[in-house]
Each structure stands twice: as C-alpha cells, then as structure tokens.
Amino acid sequence: MENDLFVAAREAMSKAHAPYSKFPVGAAIRAEDGKIYTGANIENLSFPEGWCAETTAISHMVMAGQRKIMEVAVVAEKLALCPPCGGCRQRLAEFSGASTRIYLCDETGVKKTLALSDLLPHSFETEILG
Numbered sequence: 725m726e727n728d729l730f731v732a733a734r735e736a737m738s739k740a741h742a743p744y745s746k747f748p749v750g751a752a753i754r755a756e757d758g759k760i761y762t763g764a765n766i767e768n769l770s771f772p773e774g775w776c777a778e779t780t781a782i783s784h785m786v787m788a789g790q791r792k793i794m795e796v797a798v799v800a801e802k803l804a805l806c807p808p809c810g811g812c813r814q815r816l817a818e819f820s821g822a823s824t825r826i827y828l829c830d831e832t833g834v835k836k837t838l839a840l841s842d843l844l845p846h847s848f849e850t851e852i853l854g
C-alpha cells in the first residue's frame with residue numbers, strides 16, 4: 725500500500741466527532757479513479773444515530789460518482805486497531821471484491837492487512853435481488 729492512503733486516513737481521523745466514545749476513527753478509500761475518499765466517525769447525543777468512519781468515506785466516494793473500492797485504510801488513535809464493524813463490512817462489500825485489501829492501522833502505520841473475504845466470509849448473496 726502507498727503511504728498516502730494511511731496519511732489520508734490519519735488526517736481524516738482528526739475530523740472525527742467522537743465526544744461520547746472518545747474513540748476517533750479515520751478511514752480512507754482508494755477508488756477506481758485512483759483518488760482517495762476519506763471519512764471520520766460522527767457520533768450523536770442520541771447514541772444509535774452516530775455512524776462510522778468507513779461509512780462517511782463510502783458516502784464521499786459514491787457522491788463523487790465512484791462505485792469501486794480498490795483498497796481501504798482504517799486508523800484509530802495511539803496503538804489501537806479498529807477492524808470495521810459488522811455493518812461497515814457489509815457496506816464495504818457492496819463496492820468491493822473478495823480480494824479488496826483492508827489495512828488496519830495504528831497512529832504509526834499499517835499493522836494488519838486483510839482481504840474483505842477475511843472480514844466478511846459467507847456474505848449475503850442472492851440472484852433474486854441482483
């Protein structure tokens with residue numbers, strides 16, 4: 725992975741709105757156009773209404789007209805890793821392939837590299853819905 729993806733995710737983390745969990749997260753997606761789309765977690769006083777960094781990044785990518793995720797970096801503060809939650813795994817799967825790489829990073833860099841199929845094996849598929 726090029727370091728620009730990690731740097732973008734770390735920069736995005738600084739935009740997090742995480743006053744309740746105090747667990748800022750940043751995500752950066754490299755899309756098919758080669759560009760990087762970023763996101764941070766955005767929490768809410770009504771706790772279930774908050775959402776994850778990966779979800780923000782996916783929104784930015786889709787609104788830029790991109791529909792294919794090439795690779796993703798997710799970073800949390802200090803030495804914590806932040807594997808995407810179940811909901812984000814499903815949302816990432818919508819725009820990824822089985823071999824799409826997910827880089828789990830701490831503040832110093834990439835600590836673990838996984839394929840989407842590692843994170844979400846046996847994912848929901850049906851020909852009925854396309």
Ligand SMILES: O=c1ccn([C@H]2C[C@H](O)[C@@H](CO)O2)c(=O)[nH]1
Pocket residue numbers: 742745747748749764765766767774775776777778806807808809812
């Ligand atoms: O993959 C994840 C998991 C959690 N969070 C956020 C949600 C919440 O704001 C905080 C603590 O769970 O971390 C993310 O942004 N991405």
Ligand SMILES: [Zn+2]
Pocket residue numbers: 776777778779808809810811812813
């Ligand atoms: Zn999530």
